[in-house]
Amino acid sequence: TQLLEQSPQFLSIQEGENLTVYCNSSSVFSSLQWYRQEPGEGPVLLVTVVTGGEVKKLKRLTFQFGDARKDSSLHITAAQPGDTGLYLCAGGGTGNQFYFGTGTSLTVIP
Amino acid sequence: GAVVSQHPSRVICKSGTSVKIECRSLDFQATTMFWYRQFPKQSLMLMATSNEGSKATYEQGVEKDKFLINHASLTLSTLTVTSAHPEDSSFYICSARGWGHSLEKLFFGSGTQLSVL
Numbered sequence: 001t002q003l004l005e006q007s008p009q010f011l012s013i014q015e016g017e018n019l020t021v022y023c024n025s026s027s028v029f030s031s032l033q034w035y036r037q038e039p040g041e042g043p044v045l046l047v048t049v050v051t052g053g054e055v056k057k058l059k060r061l062t063f064q065f066g067d068a069r070k071d072s073s074l075h076i077t078a079a080q081p082g083d084t085g086l087y088l089c090a091g092g093g094t095g096n097q098f099y100f101g102t103g104t105s106l107t108v109i110p
Numbered sequence: 111g112a113v114v115s116q117h118p119s120r121v122i123c124k125s126g127t128s129v130k131i132e133c134r135s136l137d138f139q140a141t142t143m144f145w146y147r148q149f150p151k152q153s154l155m156l157m158a159t160s161n162e163g164s165k166a167t168y169e170q171g172v173e174k175d176k177f178l179i180n181h182a183s184l185t186l187s188t189l190t191v192t193s194a195h196p197e198d199s200s201f202y203i204c205s206a207r208g209w210g211h212s213l214e215k216l217f218f219g220s221g222t223q224l225s226v227l
Contacts, residue, residue, distance in 0.1 A: 010151075042116075042203055042218030043154070088153055096159055096167070098144055098205070098216060103153035 003027050004089055004101035012107040013079055021074045021104045023089035030092065032072045034063055035100075037086040043100075046074075079108045113137060114206050116219025123194055124227055131189045131222045133204030139184035140206035144216070145177075148201040160187050194226045 004025045013019055023032065031050045035043035047056050049065035049072060056063045060083075062075040072089055089101040113136040123129050133143060142161055146154035158179050160166040166179040176198075178190040187206075191198050201223050205216040 006153075039150075040201070040221065040223065042205075042220050045216075086151065086153075096142060096161070097156060097169075098159075098207070099156055100146070100154040103151075105151045 003099050004091060006087075006089060006101040006104050008104060009102065010105050010107075012109065015080060015108055015110050016078050019076050019079060019106070021076075021087055021106075022071065023073065023101050024071045025091075026070065028069050030069070032065060032069075032089055032091045034072070034074055035088045035090060037088060039086075043088055043090075076106075079106075081108045081110050084108050114140075114204065114217045114219045116204050116222055118222060119220060120223045120225075122225045122227065125195050126193055129191045129194055129224060131191075131202055131204070131224075133187045133189070133206065133219050135185045135206045135208065135217070138206075138208040138217075140187070140208050141184065142207040143181055143187040144205045144207075145179060145187075145189050146203045146205070148203060148221075150201075154203060157189075191224065194224070196226045199224055199226045 004023055007022045031048055033048045034046045037043040047063045052067045052069045054065045060077045064073045084107050087104045092098055115134045117132050121129055144159055145157045147157050148154045156169050157172045158166040158168045160179050160181040162181050162184050168174045181187040201221050203221045204219040
């Protein structure tokens with residue numbers, strides 16, 4: 001069961017372009033995390049957003065948590081080839097579970 | 111920082127054999143461990159949630175007799191793929207939620223690539 005839907009699923013852009021990845025759910029989350037994963041490795045935590053409406057910046061990455069805490073977005077400015085990877089949002093389930101979004105595979109072409 | 115060690119990183123086995131994957135928390139006590147399965151360029155699918163000393167909670171559609179999970183101590187959880195078949199080939203990742211750490215943070219193993227011939 002995946003409670004978090006991400007869009008787009010695949011994204012291929014030129015170096016220097018901007019992009020936004022969306023993470024949506026019908027459920028309310030106390031917090032959401034964003035991860036980036038390289039092939040053959042575990043996910044690496046980028047950020048945790050906790051407060052509805054919160055905006056966090058990490059260099060060229062901007063993360064926003066929706067006011068209702070049901071959705072989040074990741075915006076990358078001036079994408080670089082090093083940004084290539086699988087981006088995943090994640091949050092806790094109603095029990096003790098921890099679910100990942102459906103994922104967005106980003107390719108930045110030099 | 112907290113480290114989760116997962117072994118083996120890669121395993122190739124014959125169809126019908128069983129494979130055990132270990133996940134250890136090296137510097138903290140993991141009260142909860144999660145096991146995920148991942149296909150190429152797809153997301154991590156939660157297979158089961160494992161609490162120390164109790165039976166694992168499996169997600170819908172995951173065969174508990176096929177994927178045996180043991181979480182006998184606060185630092186070790188194992189996933190055994192029994193009678194593996196080619197369709198079980200996948201990337202398996204564990205993660206651990208630690209006692210005393212933020213409840214919203216997880217520490218991940220480096221994954222195990224299973225190939226069943």
